Amino acid sequence: MLANEKKNPILFFLQESWLLMAAAIVFGSLLASLNAAWQPKIVQNEIDKFDTLAGRLLAGAESFESVPEVVPVNIGKGKTYSVEVKKGIDANGKTVGWAFVCEGAGFADKIKLVVATDAAFETLAGFGVLSSFETPGFGDKINIVDGFYQSQFKGTPVAELELTKIGDPEKVDNQIVSITGATVTSEAVVNIFNTFLLPIKEAMRSDGLLSDQLSVISYQ
Amino acid sequence: MSKEVSLGKTFTAGLWDNNPVLRLLLGMCPTLAVTAAVKPALTMGISVIFVLLFSNIVVSSIRHLLKPHVRILMFTLTIATAVTIADLYLKAFMPEMSASLGPFIPLIIVNCIIIGRAEACASKNGLMVSITDALGMGVGFTLTLCVLAAIREVLATGMIFEKAIPAFTDFYVPWAAMGMPVGAFITLGLMLGAVNMISKKTT
Numbered sequence A: 001m002l003a004n005e006k007k008n009p010i011l012f013f014l015q016e017s018w019l020l021m022a023a024a025i026v027f028g029s030l031l032a033s034l035n036a037a038w039q040p041k042i043v044q045n046e047i048d049k050f051d052t053l054a055g056r057l058l059a060g061a062e063s064f065e066s067v068p069e070v071v072p073v074n075i076g077k078g079k080t081y082s083v084e085v086k087k088g089i090d091a092n093g094k095t096v097g098w099a100f101v102c103e104g105a106g107f108a109d110k111i112k113l114v115v116a117t118d119a120a121f122e123t124l125a126g127f128g129v130l131s132s133f134e135t136p137g138f139g140d141k142i143n144i145v146d147g148f149y150q151s152q153f154k155g156t157p158v159a160e161l162e163l164t165k166i167g168d169p170e171k172v173d174n175q176i177v178s179i180t181g182a183t184v185t186s187e188a189v190v191n192i193f194n195t196f197l198l199p200i201k202e203a204m205r206s207d208g209l210l211s212d213q214l215s216v217i218s219y220q
Numbered sequence B: 001m002s003k004e005v006s007l008g009k010t011f012t013a014g015l016w017d018n019n020p021v022l023r024l025l026l027g028m029c030p031t032l033a034v035t036a037a038v039k040p041a042l043t044m045g046i047s048v049i050f051v052l053l054f055s056n057i058v059v060s061s062i063r064h065l066l067k068p069h070v071r072i073l074m075f076t077l078t079i080a081t082a083v084t085i086a087d088l089y090l091k092a093f094m095p096e097m098s099a100s101l102g103p104f105i106p107l108i109i110v111n112c113i114i115i116g117r118a119e120a121c122a123s124k125n126g127l128m129v130s131i132t133d134a135l136g137m138g139v140g141f142t143l144t145l146c147v148l149a150a151i152r153e154v155l156a157t158g159m160i161f162e163k164a165i166p167a168f169t170d171f172y173v174p175w176a177a178m179g180m181p182v183g184a185f186i187t188l189g190l191m192l193g194a195v196n197m198i199s200k201k202t203t
Helices: A002-006 A009-057 A139-143 A183-206 B002-015 B028-033 B038-061 B068-093 B095-104 B106-110 B112-122 B127-157 B181-202
Strands: A063-066 A071-076 A079-083 A086-089 A095-105 A110-118 A124-131 A162-164 A175-177
Touching: A009 A063, A009 A086, A009 A095, A009 A110, A009 A124, A009 B068, A009 B095, A071 A095, A071 A183, A079 A095, A079 A183, A095 A124, A095 A183, A110 A183, A124 A183, A124 B095, A139 A183, A162 A183, A175 A183, B002 B127, B028 B095, B028 B106, B028 B127, B028 B181, B038 B068, B038 B095, B038 B106, B038 B112, B038 B127, B068 B095, B068 B106, B068 B112, B095 B106, B106 B112, B112 B127, B127 B181
Parallel strands: A162 A175
Antiparallel strands: A063 A086, A071 A079, A086 A095, A095 A110, A110 A124
């Protein structure tokens, strides 16, 4: 120890840790290079996945265009989630609906959804699952395209949704019948809708993207 | 000649005598979590082989420069780099698989097999032995995961590699529990019991 104390502390520090610093620089550079090379592909993959899911929900949508302003949504506990709303446009340039990504806590992990509404933001076009790790055989039934759970959201009014254990899943209203054995997951999806839908609608209306008459006006 | 034998033994040790899952009981988290189907299990296995190779090559190459107090830090830095590369690659070129494996690829960082081999083998041996050890351990891990996943996928869905098995389609009723965590525990327990039985008979 005494020998160490006599040494220049900076020199001693460099002698002891030069390998670690060199490795950090080399590995950091390697990761930065790979990230720069692959990031455009990763971003494109995310866009493609969103377009595929949203395109399935909004029939006729040829492309999706981002709304200029992101919508901050209060998700509780003082946290906000910035939502990028996208406008679905058909081949003639007409708005066919709106779609956005939202997320919330599920049973096992976060559930990330693509939600779509009609052009007036009055009726839901449905949802698609971007990512979820819910229980196989139970909660993962939310992933089934055109399954009874997903189908209930098609045509549902943009309003506060309510989860019920008994009901007619084919009836189009704001009551969503839960999946047997997966109440927590079913509730999580309904909570995501209730957290995001109305604040986004309100923000879009105040941004002038939806008129008071609830018809769509173009911002172009 | 003796070196070749030693390399062969090093490789085969990972497949059976020191199989990371069945004999050393390491890497249990991915073993239980990603073996509901063969495709994710195979992807996890190949990712672990890549990380093991990267980490063993780097650690073996710098083993004479390693000081005791920076040893673990260097291992962690190396493993984290390899795992990040694997994660980025999957996100870029296998996005569906990356989404289905979720956090389990980044969690390879805390897989005891990797740091265990860096400490037990790569930091004490030359490059060839370290590479062989990484391949042996990695292949042993991958094969175990694939066998476990194949049993579970067939029993849970009547399919293999997400393709229906003709002999099963007529009569088989899918056993959903095998696709759930309980299926992983039961199958792994039975596999461990079978391996113990076989190894007792052979010793």
